[in-house]
Amino acid sequence: MPIVRYDTFVERYGLRGEQIQAGTEDLAVLSGRSDSSITAFRNQEITNHLAVTGEEVVLDVGCGDGSLLEMLAPQIQQGFGTAPTDAEVQALTHAHSNPHLAFRQALVQELPFEAEVFDRIICNGVIQHLDSRGTAQQALRELARVAKRGARVFTGEIPTTDEYVEQTMRSKSLLGWLAWRWRVQGKRAFLQGAFDLARATFTSEPFIVITQTHFYCAPSEWIEMARESGLHCETWFSSKTLNRAGQVEPSKTRFDFLLVKR
Numbered sequence: 001m002p003i004v005r006y007d008t009f010v011e012r013y014g015l016r017g018e019q020i021q022a023g024t025e026d027l028a029v030l031s032g033r034s035d036s037s038i039t040a041f042r043n044q045e046i047t048n049h050l051a052v053t054g055e056e057v058v059l060d061v062g063c064g065d066g067s068l069l070e071m072l073a074p075q076i077q078q079g080f081g082t083a084p085t086d087a088e089v090q091a092l093t094h095a096h097s098n099p100h101l102a103f104r105q106a107l108v109q110e111l112p113f114e115a116e117v118f119d120r121i122i123c124n125g126v127i128q129h130l131d132s133r134g135t136a137q138q139a140l141r142e143l144a145r146v147a148k149r150g151a152r153v154f155t156g157e158i159p160t161t162d163e164y165v166e167q168t169m170r171s172k173s174l175l176g177w178l179a180w181r182w183r184v185q186g187k188r189a190f191l192q193g194a195f196d197l198a199r200a201t202f203t204s205e206p207f208i209v210i211t212q213t214h215f216y217c218a219p220s221e222w223i224e225m226a227r228e229s230g231l232h233c234e235t236w237f238s239s240k241t242l243n244r245a246g247q248v249e250p251s252k253t254r255f256d257f258l259l260v261k262r
């Protein structure tokens, strides 16, 4: 039974980095999305809020496949991307030979940069991978620390609900997880869970077990946490994405925040 267990999201992305190096996966898997047209759409959305003029030093924290930086490279002075594991950094460095770009290993809650270096910072689709409010607050402090005064800091796709609970299992016991689904989520979710497990037993389709919780909060809470870290929220809105038909759709559960360091 291909039951694949990850205790942290960092571990999960690190394994993806190793698969890219081994040639069994494409760089696009580092975006965490099944469709790279959504990543291209998100990149454009984010760029629209950055207002770059050509002079900026830009940091993309948890830069996924590096495509946002590649897109920005002709319009900025220098771009830095971070990923939490060496395997991802090696895959990114190999794929992007642009002299205006560099990649470093880093966690968002512990950035290896001097204070007040960056004019623009992007941290999109990353915060939900943190394990607690405390870690998320530490991440905001780090983003604020490395931002120059007046810098724009785009934090995107912050979820308001535990989206992963449907797809993942945070228990060491499969039966315990099925019992939890029956009790908390009802018969339909239980049957879906039983089906997913049966499929993993009899086919090569893996059943992914993630034991780490993920961070989510109300928009008002994120704005207050940012303010406590020295980042003022200029504007916030529902994250736009593409639906299955390729049409633009505002997310019901994820929000984007354009913050400015005062």
Ligand SMILES: C[S@@+](CC[C@H](N)C(=O)[O-])C[C@H]1O[C@@H](n2cnc3c(N)ncnc32)[C@H](O)[C@@H]1O
Pocket: 009, 010, 013, 030, 031, 032, 033, 039, 042, 061, 062, 063, 064, 065, 082, 083, 084, 088, 106, 107, 108, 109, 123, 124, 125, 126, 129, 130
């Ligand atoms: C869903 S992908 C988003 C990638 C990219 N920002 C985008 O929007 O296409 C999540 C990214 O967060 C990174 N990541 C996961 N945990 C992290 C952490 N604690 N600190 C920094 N990056 C992290 C992953 O390596 C991955 O690049």
